[in-house]
Amino acid sequence: MNKQAMFLALSLTALSNVHAAGVDVDAGKDAFETCRGCHTSPGTSNVYPTYYVPKIGGQHPSYTVAALKAYKASNRPHRTMMANTISMSDSTMANVAAYLATVDGSTKAIQNGGDAKKGKVLAAACIACHNGDIETDSSNPILAGQHANYLERAISEYQSGKRTSPLMQSMVQGLSEDDVKDIAAYFTNQKGLTTVE
Ligand code: HEC
Ligand code: HEC
Numbered sequence: 001m002n003k004q005a006m007f008l009a010l011s012l013t014a015l016s017n018v019h020a021a022g023v024d025v026d027a028g029k030d031a032f033e034t035c036r037g038c039h040t041s042p043g044t045s046n047v048y049p050t051y052y053v054p055k056i057g058g059q060h061p062s063y064t065v066a067a068l069k070a071y072k073a074s075n076r077p078h079r080t081m082m083a084n085t086i087s088m089s090d091s092t093m094a095n096v097a098a099y100l101a102t103v104d105g106s107t108k109a110i111q112n113g114g115d116a117k118k119g120k121v122l123a124a125a126c127i128a129c130h131n132g133d134i135e136t137d138s139s140n141p142i143l144a145g146q147h148a149n150y151l152e153r154a155i156s157e158y159q160s161g162k163r164t165s166p167l168m169q170s171m172v173q174g175l176s177e178d179d180v181k182d183i184a185a186y187f188t189n190q191k192g193l194t195t196v197e
Contacts (some may be wrong), residue, residue: 024183028099031092032196035084042108042195043147050146052110057103058134063141064097066089076163087116101137105197109188112148112181119186122179125171132192144192152183 038044044053050055056064070076072085085093111181132144143151157163175183 008159023098024095024104025099026094028095028097031088031096032099035096036196038080041102042106048152051153054150055146055193055195057105058088058145058197059097059100059142059193060134060140061097061101062096062137062139065093065098066139067141068093068096070192097169100196103194103196105194107145107191107194108144109193110147110149111151111188112185114148114178114181114183114185116182116185116189119182119184122175122183123186126183130187132190134192142192143187143189146187146193147148148184148188151187152180155184156178158193 025109032039038053039056042055045051067076068085071078071081072088074082085100088096126143129134129138129140130143132142134142154163157173158168158172159175163171172180
């Protein structure tokens, strides 16, 4: 199969999955109303510890659903997000994720002063999974365009084991604080995720 045919086949599979699940983007938009306060204007901060609320517009729907389920099951500890997902049904999660994937909002991403050139070299080990490909849905999150201090925070939570993912823990356990800062700077510089406006 050539590349175009492959892409078409993948797109058709993705579309039929969407229909099979009965995903409703408008219902997802309505359900997102309660989330707007934190996930909209670029640069809203989590209060303590201080880091920017992650950008979730343009994210892969499969990853968004996985993240919401992890909070709901208390596998990913964050009090506000656990409270926001506790009574959310699977179909609402799928609708919200489908809506978020369509969001084409602000691309502003907040940098951390790290060395993006060094980060690019270090990130060679990461781009097989985090290549910013927005065409194909994937459970590997898009990191491109994410706020830098959120990425640093996520990586340090894998390192400490607070956020559990055996895969990601093995990927980042050898990185120093400076490495993490530079890798975050590299991904933040890329065009990718957006903030809902
Ligand atoms: C009070 C502020 C607040 C509200 C309200 C809120 N969020 Fe969040 N959200 C956050 C913060 C802070 C994080 C990062 C938490 C962490 O470090 O795990 C987050 C993380 C997420 C993530 C994971 C992002 C990633 O890259 O892994 C998703 C998806 C998400 N929120 C969706 C929602 C949805 C859907 C709602 C509404 C039902 C919502 N949020 C309501 C603050 C909020
Ligand atoms: C084999 C695929 C793979 C590789 C390689 C990989 N990751 Fe990941 N990454 C994932 C998956 C899957 C997740 C979601 C894990 C979860 O549910 O917590 C993830 C999550 C993340 C997150 C959290 C994103 C968010 O929105 O909260 C960051 C940050 C991250 N990876 C950074 C890296 C870095 C840095 C490297 C290279 C050193 C790397 N990853 C290599 C698959 C991969």
